[in-house]
């Protein structure tokens with residue numbers, strides 16, 4: 001019998017019903033993990049978990065609003081009772097606001113930070129000490145993977161709130177990695193920075209960039225974005241999921257506080 005890179009490890013993925021999240025759930029399961037698909041989109045999340053089970057691998061679905069602390073506690077209670085202690089947390093859930101700064105409302109600003117940034121802190125607060133226990137038991141580090149973006153490295157017009165939240169993810173990750181070490185907790189923490197990935201999220205973003213006049217039409221915005229990636233196209237979700245599985249697994253065991261850029265050369269220019 002072959003064993004995967006994450007054989008029998010319990011892995012939680014937030015935003016697991018979406019494009020990158022679903023691909024990540026599938027690839028973690030293919031690597032042997034027992035996957036906890038979480039999202040606020042229940043039907044789509046259940047379908048991702050069911051698809052994994054239909055492929056002969058292991059997954060459950062649990063509703064989780066990352067911005068809600070009680071939701072994290074409910075997740076923790078169920079996972080500990082039904083599966084055991086997790087060793088991988090992929091903080092992937094995210095939202096965008098495509099507006100100029102004057103049209104971005106304070107409510108939109110607060111919500112994007114609550115989902116894209118505070119949700120990670122709540123997740124780590126709920127689970128990192130448990131994850132340390134599995135790390136000690138297994139003689140390896142547990143792994144937190146925080147979803148940032150190229151928008152956490154460079155600025156993009158009409159996405160100030162998004163860029164600010166993703167930049168915050170980058171430095172939260174580095175500070176947290178140092179803190180885990182300072183506290184003696186065997187938990188690695190890294191951020192991942194994709195270029196544009198061909199998902200519903202990107203399609204909506206491109207549509208809205210067209211609406212605010214950044215590009216003449218969604219189709220032209222799409223073509224321009226593809227050209228802006230030197231590799232010649234947007235990423236497929238699986239191309240990002242592969243990098244997340246790498247960060248989740250022991251193949252990246254000497255990495256913590258790192259930022260993994262997976263952007264088809266976008267930020268090399």
Ligand SMILES: NC(=O)c1ccc[n+]([C@@H]2O[C@H](COP(=O)([O-])OP(=O)(O)OC[C@H]3O[C@@H](n4cnc5c(N)ncnc54)[C@H](O)[C@@H]3O)[C@@H](O)[C@H]2O)c1
Nearest residue numbers: 015017018019020040065066093094149196197199201202
């Ligand atoms: N698509 C891209 O071009 C791109 C590029 C770089 C980074 N990212 C980041 O990757 C992540 C996933 O993006 P995607 O393209 O798969 O988007 P997506 O919209 O397909 O998926 C995002 C998922 O997050 C879920 N979600 C939203 N709010 C939530 C909440 N409060 N609690 C729990 N789940 C919530 C949504 O229901 C959805 O299933 C996001 O953090 C995004 O910022 C995307």
